[in-house]
Amino acid sequence: MLVVLVVAALTVGASSSNLVNVSFYSEALCPFCDQLTEGEMNEAVQKVGEIFTLHFVPWGNALMNPDGSFDCQHGEMECAMNTVEACVIKYYPSRSMWWPFIVCLEAHRSLQTWEIAQQCAEKQNITWTDIKTCAKGPMGKRLEVMYYEETASLNPPHQYTPWVLINGKHVKETHIIRKICAAYEGGNKPEACMHAQPPFPPIGGCYKEPLE
Numbered sequence: 001m002l003v004v005l006v007v008a009a010l011t012v013g014a015s016s017s018n019l020v021n022v023s024f025y026s027e028a029l030c031p032f033c034d035q036l037t038e039g040e041m042n043e044a045v046q047k048v049g050e051i052f053t054l055h056f057v058p059w060g061n062a063l064m065n066p067d068g069s070f071d072c073q074h075g076e077m078e079c080a081m082n083t084v085e086a087c088v089i090k091y092y093p094s095r096s097m098w099w100p101f102i103v104c105l106e107a108h109r110s111l112q113t114w115e116i117a118q119q120c121a122e123k124q125n126i127t128w129t130d131i132k133t134c135a136k137g138p139m140g141k142r143l144e145v146m147y148y149e150e151t152a153s154l155n156p157p158h159q160y161t162p163w164v165l166i167n168g169k170h171v172k173e174t175h176i177i178r179k180i181c182a183a184y185e186g187g188n189k190p191e192a193c194m195h196a197q198p199p200f201p202p203i204g205g206c207y208k209e210p211l212e
Contacts, residue, residue, distance in 0.1 A: 018186030020052040025151055025163040027060020028081030029074035030206035034106040036162045040176040040200050042103050045095070047192035048177055051184045054095055056102065058085040059147035060161040061208045070144065073206060079144075080135065081105065081112045086143040087134035092126055100124050160205030173203060 024041060026033040045054065059082060062072040072078035085105070089098045104120035105112055114132075121128040134140045151158065156170070164173050166183050181193035 018051070018184065020180050020183045021055070021165075021167050022052050022180065023055040023057065023165040023168075025057045025060065025154070025158055025161060025165075027062065027073060027078060027161045027206065028058065028085065028106070028112055029078040029110060030060060030161050031109060032160075032203045032205050033060070033162045034109050035201075035203045036164075036173055036176075037103055037106045039203075040174070041164075042099075043197075044176045044180055045099055048180055048184075048190045049095075051186065051190060051193075052180050054099065056085070056089060056098070057147050057150060058082040058089075059144065059151045061206060062144075062148065064145070064148050068141075068145075070148075077113065080114065081117065082147075083135040083140040083144050084114075084117050084131060086147060087131045087140050088121070088126060090139070090143055091130055091134065097124060097126065101126060158208075160207040162203075162205065173205075174200070 022044075024036075026037065041054075044052070060073065060078075062070050062079065062082065064070055070079045072082065085098075085102055088101050092098050092101075101120050101124045104123060105117055108116050118128045118132075120126075121131055134143075154163075158170075162173050164171055164176070166179055171179050175197070177192055177197050181189060184193070
């Protein structure tokens with residue numbers, strides 16, 4: 001009976017070959033990244049999460065200096081929280097673990113701090129001491145260098161954050177569920193794909209260079 005139930009469950013879900021690949025290039029303390037994380041992207045995870053993978057890249061518009069140090073658009077705390085997010089993804093690779101942590105952290109908008117990150121970790125049963133050690137040590141730096149290299153290799157380059165790719169192509173960061181559903185080629189589309197979604201307020205972006 002167990003085997004039958006497992007097989008049935010697999011046939012109802014989306015095949016891995018049909019999953020839509022979503023990449024979300026973000027940075028801590030960018031209010032527009034926070035808005036997308038807490039709003040449309042989180043709703044997509046909740047309503048159509050079974051038909052897409054989510055690759056989250058916490059680097060954004062940060063710069064790497066010749067000495068290997070980082071400069072972040074929103075200061076040192078952004079660099080710290082980017083690294084915390086990278087460490088949570090590293091040590092808790094299941095989206096069911098790392099995504100709620102990121103939503104919790106970024107819901108605090110400009111108040112993202114080490115203390116808030118610890119509260120979000122404990123809420124999600126994430127071992128904070130491991131994450132803090134990672135974020136303050138060489139592992140955290142290696143992870144951020146990896147995300148820097150990935151972001152720098154984008155073609156075309158990103159212009160702002162949040163920057164979203166669906167199946168490798170940049171899309172405007174609105175109507176996320178509609179775009180994921182349109183890209184999904186498998187059967188058994190989630191119910192949310194069949195109905196129009198209420199509009200979210202339009203979001204802006206944290207640009208790499210100040211707008212003139």
